[in-house]
Amino acid sequence: MKLTFLGAARNVTGSRTMVETGGSRILIDCGYFQERKFQDRNWDEFPVPPSSIDVVLLTHAHLDHTGLLPRLVAQGFKGKILGTHATCDIAAIILRDSARLQQEDVRQKQKRHQREGRAPKHPYRALYDPDDAEDAIQQFSPVEFQRPVEIVPGVSAVWYEAGHILGAASIRLEVTEGAANKSILFSGDVGRKDMPLIRDPVTPHGADTLVMESTYGDRDHDSEVAIADQLAKVINETHEAGGNLVIPSFAVERAQDILYHFTRLLRAKKIPPTLVFLDSPMAVRVTEVFKRHESLFDAKSRAMLNQGEHPCDFPGLKMARTREQSKAINQIKGTICVIAGSGMCTGGRIKHHLLANIARPESTILFVGYQAEGTLGRHILRKPDEVRIHGQMLPVKARIAQIQGFSGHADRGELRRWLDGLDPKPSRIFLNHGEEGVAKGFAEALTKDYGIETLAPEYQSEIDL
Ligand SMILES: [Zn+2]
Numbered sequence: 001m002k003l004t005f006l007g008a009a010r011n012v013t014g015s016r017t018m019v020e021t022g023g024s025r026i027l028i029d030c031g032y033f034q035e036r037k038f039q040d041r042n043w044d045e046f047p048v049p050p051s052s053i054d055v056v057l058l059t060h061a062h063l064d065h066t067g068l069l070p071r072l073v074a075q076g077f078k079g080k081i082l083g084t085h086a087t088c089d090i091a092a093i094i095l096r097d098s099a100r101l102q103q104e105d106v107r108q109k110q111k112r113h114q115r116e117g118r119a120p121k122h123p124y125r126a127l128y129d130p131d132d133a134e135d136a137i138q139q140f141s142p143v144e145f146q147r148p149v150e151i152v153p154g155v156s157a158v159w160y161e162a163g164h165i166l167g168a169a170s171i172r173l174e175v176t177e178g179a180a181n182k183s184i185l186f187s188g189d190v191g192r193k194d195m196p197l198i199r200d201p202v203t204p205h206g207a208d209t210l211v212m213e214s215t216y217g218d219r220d221h222d223s224e225v226a227i228a229d230q231l232a233k234v235i236n237e238t239h240e241a242g243g244n245l246v247i248p249s250f251a252v253e254r255a256q257d258i259l260y261h262f263t264r265l266l267r268a269k270k271i272p273p274t275l276v277f278l279d280s281p282m283a284v285r286v287t288e289v290f291k292r293h294e295s296l297f298d299a300k301s302r303a304m305l306n307q308g309e310h311p312c313d314f315p316g317l318k319m320a321r322t323r324e325q326s327k328a329i330n331q332i333k334g335t336i337c338v339i340a341g342s343g344m345c346t347g348g349r350i351k352h353h354l355l356a357n358i359a360r361p362e363s364t365i366l367f368v369g370y371q372a373e374g375t376l377g378r379h380i381l382r383k384p385d386e387v388r389i390h391g392q393m394l395p396v397k398a399r400i401a402q403i404q405g406f407s408g409h410a411d412r413g414e415l416r417r418w419l420d421g422l423d424p425k426p427s428r429i430f431l432n433h434g435e436e437g438v439a440k441g442f443a444e445a446l447t448k449d450y451g452i453e454t455l456a457p458e459y460q461s462e463i464d465l
Pocket residue numbers: 060062164189
């Protein structure tokens with residue numbers, strides 16, 4: 001059996017790992033590289049012909065785990081793409097959105113290059129188009145949690161609740177190679193206990209080899225109580241100042257988490273009634289998927305449903321689908337809250353709301369998600385004197401706030417507890433999905449504390465098991 005790390009190897013996006021065994025090729029996730037310095041890798045040839053891959057297994061729907069599927073399919077992959085039902089539903093929304101953004105990016109780039117007289121590094125062609133995305137979606141084949149599926153001869157797979165986003169899973173493979181049995185567990189993105197809406201991660205059956213994420217292998221998060229209190233404080237202070245609250249948010253999970261906190265804070269009367277706009281067609285669609293998969297909610301949220309209240313819906317919540325609805329938001333007087341994408345302010349409707357609010361001292365820009373290096377969000381977080389948005393230089397006068405603990409990723413203590421629960425313990429651990437320094441540091445710590453050989457493999461490294 002051979003493992004090849006084709007992404008999220010000493011970086012946090014582009015998750016893609018190939019397992020080769022008994023003449024079969026299995027790909028675990030097929031993610032898009034989002035960090036600017038690694039984006040060229042999205043254009044690289046696949047290291048093996050896509051037609052030679054038998055099956056793709058998805059841990060969850062996030063773009064950095066699914067975003068290269070349309071390209072894989074366009075280049076000849078004909079097999080099934082297996083993921084839980086909610087993963088398939090959310091991934092379909094994400095891939096359609098991504099294809100649209102890829103095309104939009106090409107148009108913008110072409111315009112910019114013509115204006116600046118620059119030559120392109122890549123052809124003016126989208127990485128993939130909406131038809132490619134539809135073709136990939138056609139190959140989705142939903143699976144149930146905790147029910148073994150034979151994916152290729154001699155290999156069965158089980159999906160375990162990972163508590164990261166709706167539908168997210170750890171995947172365990174059991175492989176028969178001749179007389180030998182081997183097992184390998186992919187943690188996927190590990191979530192956290194007591195996250196809004198979704199269930200806690202469950203402990204999968206242990207395996208000989210573990211491939212584990214390490215996003216927050218170097219830090220600890222705030223607790224959920226602290227998050228609700230911090231959010232209430234920001235909302236109340238913005239009301240007092242008389243400005244707007246602008247929240248850049250990812251469309252998947254984070255937007256629903258915020259709606260959940262609003263619902264509970266309003267119910268507990270910890271914040272005044274507030275008009276909240278979910279200004280993202282994608283987040284609106286994902287919220288609808290959440291409503292279709294209420295069976296995956298945790299006990300607290302199911303109890304709210306039983307009392308006739310939805311855990312992420314409340315009076316005052318408006319869904320902005322059209323461009324006109326979005327533009328009308330900035331005409332409203334008085335304090336409102338806008339939740340819009342993209343989560344790192346790299347594009348989308350959030351830019352219009354930043355434009356309208358960033359120079360207003362009474363408004364607040366609240367960051368609730370990870371802001372990668374090189375993004376507008378990270379830049380604003382540093383509180384520069386001025387910032388360029390849609391070609392306009394604006395003074396940064398609004399309050400810039402951040403709530404850290406919203407993360408959908410386990411912190412280092414939680415990753416260790418997840419690892420502690422595994423039985424049997426792995427004999428080798430490979431850390432992926434973490435920035436280089438973080439992954440290496442965490443690997444060293446685990447090797448020392450657990451006595452288990454732990455490595456942070458490089459991009460494209462191959463390991464014989
Ligand atoms: Zn994820």
